[in-house]
Amino acid sequence: MLNQEVYDKVVSEFAAKFGSKPQVVAYAPGRIEVLGNHTDYNEGYVFSAAIDKGTFFAVSPADDDTVTLVALDMGETYATTLGAVAPIKSGMTWANYPLGTFNWLFGGKPAEAGKGFKAVFGGNIPLGAGLSSSAALEMAAALALQKVYGTSFDRTELAKIGQKAEHTFAGCPCGLLDQASSMYGQSGALVKSDFRTNEFEAVPMGDGVAFMMVKSNAKHALVDGAYASRRQACEDAAKHFAAVLRKGGVTHLRDVTMAEWVLYRGGLSETTAKRAVHPIGEDERVLQGAALLSKGDLKGFGALMYDSHESSRNWFENSCEELDAIVDAAKAIPEVYGARLSGGGFGGSCCLLVDPAAADKIAAAIAREYKAKFGDEPTCSLIKPSEGAHLI
Numbered sequence: 001m002l003n004q005e006v007y008d009k010v011v012s013e014f015a016a017k018f019g020s021k022p023q024v025v026a027y028a029p030g031r032i033e034v035l036g037n038h039t040d041y042n043e044g045y046v047f048s049a050a051i052d053k054g055t056f057f058a059v060s061p062a063d064d065d066t067v068t069l070v071a072l073d074m075g076e077t078y079a080t081t082l083g084a085v086a087p088i089k090s091g092m093t094w095a096n097y098p099l100g101t102f103n104w105l106f107g108g109k110p111a112e113a114g115k116g117f118k119a120v121f122g123g124n125i126p127l128g129a130g131l132s133s134s135a136a137l138e139m140a141a142a143l144a145l146q147k148v149y150g151t152s153f154d155r156t157e158l159a160k161i162g163q164k165a166e167h168t169f170a171g172c173p174c175g176l177l178d179q180a181s182s183m184y185g186q187s188g189a190l191v192k193s194d195f196r197t198n199e200f201e202a203v204p205m206g207d208g209v210a211f212m213m214v215k216s217n218a219k220h221a222l223v224d225g226a227y228a229s230r231r232q233a234c235e236d237a238a239k240h241f242a243a244v245l246r247k248g249g250v251t252h253l254r255d256v257t258m259a260e261w262v263l264y265r266g267g268l269s270e271t272t273a274k275r276a277v278h279p280i281g282e283d284e285r286v287l288q289g290a291a292l293l294s295k296g297d298l299k300g301f302g303a304l305m306y307d308s309h310e311s312s313r314n315w316f317e318n319s320c321e322e323l324d325a326i327v328d329a330a331k332a333i334p335e336v337y338g339a340r341l342s343g344g345g346f347g348g349s350c351c352l353l354v355d356p357a358a359a360d361k362i363a364a365a366i367a368r369e370y371k372a373k374f375g376d377e378p379t380c381s382l383i384k385p386s387e388g389a390h391l392i
């Protein structure tokens with residue numbers, strides 16, 4: 001569905017359900033991760049982009065303390081009161097994203113909002129594809145609720161509020177990448193993020209290239225512990241390097257070089273050492289990638305994407321057969337410059353840097369290889385880097 005159609009549907013459903021127009025509507029897009037995997041919570045670097053699909057969140061204040069959330073795509077309504085806002089453990093767990101965001105907009109004291117709200121939301125981001133539909137929902141809710149209640153957080157603070165909703169309501173210990181990409185996306189540009197300083201820079205892409213997302217049919221789930229265990233291994237490794245490196249100031253893997261990893265990995269378990277080298281290498285690749293992009297070297301940038309996937313496959317072990325098959329198929333197609341898994345991993349999608357003129361040929365070739373191995377076909381879609389979250 002086109003964004004305009006989603007918007008029309010959300011607004012008309014709001015009127016049908018609540019008998020009036022919404023006071024505020026906000027939009028926030030999903031994201032693709034282009035280079036820099038699992039670096040955000042290691043205070044490192046990432047190239048990402050906001051996509052041209054997202055979530056619309058329509059809201060008006062309630063007359064009393066009730067909170068009503070209508071999820072169009074789920075066909076479900078969740079209702080509660082200000083005093084009872086709390087994480088939802090089973091059933092309508094989708095409500096954790098907007099509810100958690102609302103909760104942290106008021107510092108964890110939602111009763112201070114005074115009044116509740118009624119909201120309808122819907123979107124067109126494919127679920128479970130690793131395109132951050134949950135961050136899009138949080139950021140659309142954050143912007144819309146901020147407008148209704150008159151809070152005044154900046155974009156980075158709103159991104160952190162969404163991240164806190166993930167940690168405490170949805171139970172996913174994610175970094176800030178998804179929310180920041182949704183907030184800082186720009187049309188025709190990549191977002192280069194530094195998650196130590198929280199600086200987000202737009203890096204324009206030339207017209208001759210595009211991204212193709214290839215959604216595997218492998219289920220992508222971050223809450224099942226694999227993501228958390230990777231994060232824990234990175235934090236354990238950072239503590240080790242902080243203790244053995246004499247240079248001081250080491251708090252995260254961002255502070256460790258590849259040479260230092262080679263010299264001091266011996267003090268880590270085999271598994272922890274493997275996990276740690278991934279974000280260390282990814283940080284180096286993002287910095288190299290920035291230099292290559294500024295020279296217009298897309299082939300060079302694409303080669304770093306392939307290296308990134310190899311690092312996921314061999315060291316971080318957050319790939320899977322399906323994602324590996326997509327990347328292997330991509331390597332044989334001359335019009336693909338680079339390919340890698342995008343986002344948390346363990347399923348979801350691959351991100352390919354492609355010549356858009358060859359999009360149909362690329363999609364057909366990948367589908368053929370994938371079908372031969374798994375019997376079904378992945379979904380391929382061209383992605384235009386697009387503008388970030390905004391009020392309508």
Ligand code: GLA
Nearest residue numbers: 037038174175176177343344
């Ligand atoms: C998920 C998380 C992000 C980030 C990526 C991996 O998308 O939500 O914070 O860690 O995985 O780079």
